[in-house]
Amino acid sequence: MPKEGREMAGFLALIVDAATKGYLDPEPKTGIRCFHQNCDGTILIRVEPRDGFIFWKCIVCGEEGRISDWQKTKGEGVGIP
Numbered sequence: 522m523p524k525e526g527r528e529m530a531g532f533l534a535l536i537v538d539a540a541t542k543g544y545l546d547p548e549p550k551t552g553i554r555c556f557h558q559n560c561d562g563t564i565l566i567r568v569e570p571r572d573g574f575i576f577w578k579c580i581v582c583g584e585e586g587r588i589s590d591w592q593k594t595k596g597e598g599v600g601i602p
């Protein structure tokens with residue numbers, strides 16, 4: 522479980538990184554692989570402009586989630602869309 526948690530943290534960091542680089546198109550090509558080892562899907566991300574939440578979803582297995590405090594995970598100095 523600790524290993525899985527670490528991989529998840531890295532996965533979320535990739536999503537935050539992509540979102541802050543401006544992949545805000547309806548179908549952004551993030552190139553981020555799903556964190557499930559048996560899934561070849563890539564991750565779509567969407568930034569909710571109203572509250573700044575980042576939503577992500579795997580196009581294959583449908584795994585999805587929301588990152589609400591990503592500003593904290595990136596540290597200060599990150600431009601908020």
Ligand SMILES: [Zn+2]
Nearest residue numbers: 555560579582
């Ligand atoms: Zn997946």
